[in-house]
Structures are given as C-alpha cells and as structure tokens.
Amino acid sequence: MTQAKTITGKDPQRGVAVEITYGRTILAIRDVGDDPVRNLPVIAPGFIDGQVNGYGGCDLNAEDVTPGTVGRITSMLSRIGVTTWVPTIVTAPEDAITHALEQISQACKDDPSSRTAIPCVHIEGPFISDQDGPRGVHNADYVRGLDAEEVQRWLRASGMVGIVTVSPHALDAPEQIAKIRELGVEVAIGHTHASPAQIRAAIASGARLATHLGNGIATTLPRHPNPLWTQLADDRLSAGLIADGHHLPTDTLKVMIRAKTTERAYLVSDSTALAGSEPGRHRTSVGGVVDLSPEGRLSYVGTDLLAGAAATLPDGFRNVIRNVGLNIAEALTMVTSTPARVIPGTRPGLGQLRVGAPADLVLITGEGPEAGTITKVVQSGREVSGAAA
Numbered sequence: 290m291t292q293a294k295t296i297t298g299k300d301p302q303r304g305v306a307v308e309i310t311y312g313r314t315i316l317a318i319r320d321v322g323d324d325p326v327r328n329l330p331v332i333a334p335g336f337i338d339g340q341v342n343g344y345g346g347c348d349l350n351a352e353d354v355t356p357g358t359v360g361r362i363t364s365m366l367s368r369i370g371v372t373t374w375v376p377t378i379v380t381a382p383e384d385a386i387t388h389a390l391e392q393i394s395q396a397c398k399d400d401p402s403s404r405t406a407i408p409c410v411h412i413e414g415p416f417i418s419d420q421d422g423p424r425g426v427h428n429a430d431y432v433r434g435l436d437a438e439e440v441q442r443w444l445r446a447s448g449m450v451g452i453v454t455v456s457p458h459a460l461d462a463p464e465q466i467a468k469i470r471e472l473g474v475e476v477a478i479g480h481t482h483a484s485p486a487q488i489r490a491a492i493a494s495g496a497r498l499a500t501h502l503g504n505g506i507a508t509t510l511p512r513h514p515n516p517l518w519t520q521l522a523d524d525r526l527s528a529g530l531i532a533d534g535h536h537l538p539t540d541t542l543k544v545m546i547r548a549k550t551t552e553r554a555y556l557v558s559d560s561t562a563l564a565g566s567e568p569g570r571h572r573t574s575v576g577g578v579v580d581l582s583p584e585g586r587l588s589y590v591g592t593d594l595l596a597g598a599a600a601t602l603p604d605g606f607r608n609v610i611r612n613v614g615l616n617i618a619e620a621l622t623m624v625t626s627t628p629a630r631v632i633p634g635t636r637p638g639l640g641q642l643r644v645g646a647p648a649d650l651v652l653i654t655g656e657g658p659e660a661g662t663i664t665k666v667v668q669s670g671r672e673v674s675g676a677a678a
Contacts, residue, residue, distance in 0.1 A: 298332025335372030335649030343562030359396035380414030408634035409451025457491035532605030
C-alpha cells in the first residue's frame with residue numbers, strides 16, 4: 290500500500306493554489322488560496338507521449354528488443370515527466386512486428402510500471418505510401434497494401450494494438466479501414482500521398498487520428514486543395530504534432546494548433562533511440578545512417594528527410610510555450626487531457642487533476658526564462674528521482 294502524501298502547486302486551469310493528497314490515485318484536492326504573490330510551481334498531470342520509437346539508446350524497432358528494453362524506456366521517460374507513453378513499431382516484416390509486440394506485452398506482464406504507463410501500442414505502417422517523400426525513412430521493401438487480416442493477426446499476438454497508421458490511397462482503403470475499426474483498433478492517417486477525396490473517404494470509414502500531421506508527406510504540394518488542408522479542416526480528426534522545432538516551422542505549428550484547437554491537437558515526440566545522444570553520425574535500425582545536428586535535427590544522410598526525432602515531449606512542451614505563444618494551461622492540454630482522450634486504452638481519469646485520477650503528477654516552473662521546466666515527477670503515487678526536463 291502506498292502511503293498518502295501531499296503535493297502543493299498552482300492549478301493552471303483555475304489559477305488557484307491547491308494541495309493534492311495522493312496514494313496511487315488522487316485522494317483529495319484542497320484549495321489553499323489564490324494569492325498571486327505565492328511563488329508556487331504549476332502542478333499538472335504527468336505527460337502523455339503518443340508516439341515513442343525509442344529513447345536513451347533503447348530501440349523498440351531493433352532486432353534485439355526485449356522486455357527489458359521496454360522497461361528501461363518506461364523508467365527513463367518517467368524521470369523527465371512522461372508518465373504514460375505509446376510504444377511505436379514501424380514498417381517491418383510481419384514477424385518482426387509480431388516479435389516487437391510480444392516483447393512489449395511481456396514487459397507489461399513483468400513490470401508493473403510499464404503495465405500502468407503503456408495504454409496500447411501504435412503500429413506506424415506498414416500500410417503506408419510507397420513513394421519517396423511521403424514514405425519518409427520507412428523501408429520500402431516492407432511497405433504493403435492495407436490488410437485488416439494482418440491487423441487481426443497482430444491482435445492475436447498481442448491484444449495491445451491500439452492504433453495503426455495507414456495511407457488511404459488505395460481503392461479498397463475505406464473497406465479495410467472499416468474492418469480495422471471493427472476490430473477495435475483506431476486508424477490514423479499518415480505517411481500518405483492520398484488525395485483529399487481519399488482522405489475524406491477514410492475519415493468517413495472511421496479514421497479518427499492523424500499521425501505527425503505536416504510530416505510524412507510530399508515535400509512539395511499543390512497550393513490547394515491538398516491533403517493537409519483536408520485533415521486540418523475535418524473536426525472528426527485529432528492530430529498528433531511534433532513540436533521539436535525541426536519537424537514543423539513555428540508559424541506552421543501555430544496555424545495548425547489554431548485550426549485544430551488544443552482539444553483536437555496533441556503533442557508527440559516521435560523520439561528515437563538517439564534521443565539524448567551526442568551530435569554526430571549514427572546508425573539506426575530505421576533509416577540506416579543518420580546525422581544528428583548540434584541543434585537536435587535528426588536526418589537521413591544525404592537527404593533533407595527527417596529520421597524521427599531526437600527531442601523529448603517536454604522539449605516540445607517548452608517550445609510551444611516559449612516560441613509558439615501558448616500559455617501553460619493551453620500547452621498542458623496538448624500533453625495531458627487531449628492525448629488521454631484520443632489514445633485508446635488509457636486509464637480512467639488520466640490526464641486530469643481530479644479525485645480518483647491516477648497519481649501521475651508533475652511540478653513545472655511557471656514563469657520566467659525557465660517556464661515549462663519540470664522539476665518534480667510522481668508516477669503512480671511514487672516520486673521519481675532525477676527529474677530534470
């Protein structure tokens with residue numbers, strides 16, 4: 290049994306100081322005044338990252354992935370304030386996807402922290418565009434047509450599959466998407482060269498998410514219409530956005546957030562195993578040889594194509610506060626309550642400050658040049674040491 294503890298900070302939504310008593314869940318919330326001169330940090334739910342390929346040298350898409358790989362990522366992410374995360378498996382042969390799924394499932398059986406931190410698994414591909422540009426650095430040899438039966442086989446290997454990213458450019462895409470949705474799996478649109486009409490048909494068939502909108506698409510598009518406008522305009526679609534400062538220019542990111550609103554846009558890291566590594570040339574299981582610039586840009590050698598991200602979700606959170614102009618409450622919505630609502634399998638109350646919600650909490654510097662910096666993390670009622678995000 291976790292001993293009840295208390296933590297005090299400013300509720301960013303109501304602008305008042307609160308004292309939260311928690312065990313594994315939030316047991317009580319008490320207002321303790323709204324004196325503006327009180328120098329309290331902001332208190333918020335733990336961050337939720339909906340797209341993680343790897344972190345800190347651990348790669349979910351490597352051949353040698355094990356349950357220990359998953360557990361180490363859970364532990365490392367918790368220390369920077371990411372208390373919930375979605376493992377992401379990319380385009381690969383079916384047996385490789387199944388193997389990774391089995392390792393993640395075993396990790397959740399063996400490790401209580403991973404079991405509570407991981408709501409589902411995201412399969413990004415292999416049903417994506419085969420064209421250079423929209424395909425990104427996904428291996429062209431393993432790209433294949435949309436196949437709900439393969440998704441069903443993944444589910445037999447692990448019932449944790451919650452999201453599949455697809456390109457709805459084929460004639461049978463609406464039918465296949467509807468079948469995937471019947472399996473209880475969310476469909477995201479991404480890495481696509483689909484036309485606006487094909488995207489509208491995918492949404493009508495049940496696609497409800499967009500994977501890292503603005504990336505995984507041709508570098509040059511018609512002014513209008515184009516697939517980005519279609520996805521931004523449709524309120525049925527919630528969009529993940531990589532806010533690391535490299536995947537989307539600041540003005541683009543700002544307009545996308547305005548179009549979707551913070552209720553339908555959420556931040557993801559798309560982090561790879563190289564997140565946290567030194568700049569230089571590296572070899573990865575996805576994309577082969579990549580360059581990591583001193584500014585944190587991760588790109589496929591010899592091209593301008595990004596090879597995932599080397600930044601973290603807290604990095605993106607700080608970016609939208611400091612450079613895009615969101616206030617802390619708006620930015621927090623995009624890393625807490627919105628992803629908690631749209632990602633399948635999340636625990637009741639996740640991403641909210643309310644009695645009964647999981648005791649995943651962070652304290653954040655609210656003002657000054659360090660605004661948005663996480664200073665303390667609680668995961669499932671346990672204070673996590675070493676938080677410095």
